Amino acid sequence: MTSQEKLKSLQLDILKEIGNIGAGHAATALSKLLNTKIDMKVPNVKIMPFNEMMELVGGAENVVASVYFRIEGDAPGSMYFITSLEQATKIIMQLTNNPEFQIEDLENNELAASVLQEVGNILIGSYLSSFSDFTSLSIYPTVPALAIDMFGAIISYGLIEIGQVSDEGIVIDTIFFADEDSGNEQLSGHFFLLPDPPSFQKIFNSLGIGTNE
Numbered sequence: 001m002t003s004q005e006k007l008k009s010l011q012l013d014i015l016k017e018i019g020n021i022g023a024g025h026a027a028t029a030l031s032k033l034l035n036t037k038i039d040m041k042v043p044n045v046k047i048m049p050f051n052e053m054m055e056l057v058g059g060a061e062n063v064v065a066s067v068y069f070r071i072e073g074d075a076p077g078s079m080y081f082i083t084s085l086e087q088a089t090k091i092i093m094q095l096t097n098n099p100e101f102q103i104e105d106l107e108n109n110e111l112a113a114s115v116l117q118e119v120g121n122i123l124i125g126s127y128l129s130s131f132s133d134f135t136s137l138s139i140y141p142t143v144p145a146l147a148i149d150m151f152g153a154i155i156s157y158g159l160i161e162i163g164q165v166s167d168e169g170i171v172i173d174t175i176f177f178a179d180e181d182s183g184n185e186q187l188s189g190h191f192f193l194l195p196d197p198p199s200f201q202k203i204f205n206s207l208g209i210g211t212n213e
Contacts, residue, residue, distance in 0.1 A: 008047065010209050014134070016045040019172045019191075022130035027176065029122045034095065040176040048171045053155070053192060056171065057082055060152030065103070067120025068154065069141035071128065075199035079128070079141065080155065081120040083189035085148070091187055092116055106148060117146045127172065127191060135206040155192065169194040 023040035030038040054060045065088035067081045083091070089103045092112045106112050121144050132139050147154055170193040177186035195203060 011047065011204060012045055014207055014209065015047075015170060015172070016042055018130050018134050019045055019127065019174075021133075022127035023174060023176075025129060026123045026126035029126060030119070030176070033118070033122070038176060040174060042172060042174055044171075044173040046171045047168055049167050050155075050169065053169060053171060054151065056190065057084075057151045061150050063149065064151050064154065065116065066147045066149070066151075066154045067117055067124065068145045068147065069120075069124050071139055071141055071195075073139040074137040075135070075139050075195055075202050077193065077195035077199050079124055079194070080192040081123055081189055082151065082154075082192060083187075087187055087189060088116060088148075091119060094187075095119070103148070113146055117144050120144055120146070123174070123189075124191070127193075131203070135203055137203070137206055155194075168200075 019042035023042050027038045027040040030040075048056070057064055063085060065083050065085055069079045071077045071079055085103045089101060092103075092106075092115055093099055093101050095115045096111060098112075101109070101112060106116070121141075124141055124144070128139055128141055131137070170191075172191040172193070173188070174191060175186055175188045
């Protein structure tokens with residue numbers, strides 16, 4: 001393994017540890033919100049080129065559900081919670097106890113929209129809190145924005161800031177599920193963290209592992 005490969009492996013190990021701690025915080029917050037036990041795990045973390053991020057969610061034209069935050073503070077950037085329409089529907093059905101909900105009703109259903117937005121708010125807030133604790137950087141999210149649209153259109157807002165000088169982002173896979181006794185199936189989604197330059201390098205420098213760029 002080359003020194004560059006070792007560096008990237010170390011970066012991914014630390015990102016996964018940060019992700020798992022964030023998942024623990026999010027599970028606790030969701031458990032309190034729903035008054036039921038929620039478990040979460042982070043099976044994978046990747047530093048991935050944008051074109052591969054597109055492929056991960058089915059292509060730029062694939063319609064997905066998204067909760068978007070602009071990150072401000074010491075390491076500004078953009079962060080998304082992305083999930084399929086099927087998964088978003090299941091999340092809302094489980095959290096609103098409405099087995100008849102259809103994603104097409106989201107625009108006219110304030111409760112469903114607020115539930116999905118709040119889930120994204122809790123999840124992203126927990127991850128950013130974990131990032132902040134690990135890096136000692138002051139980073140915080142803006143008010144979340146909910147969207148149902150093609151992934152290419154959604155992600156373009158974050159790429160406006162970084163697309164000219166960077167072609168990579170951090171992808172955090174997440175699985176969460178309620179107590180098995182509840183009969184609810186596991187749900188999944190992806191977090192896309194797109195740091196502005198030079199935030200990417202600043203994050204890793206603060207962890208003592210530079211990007212060698």
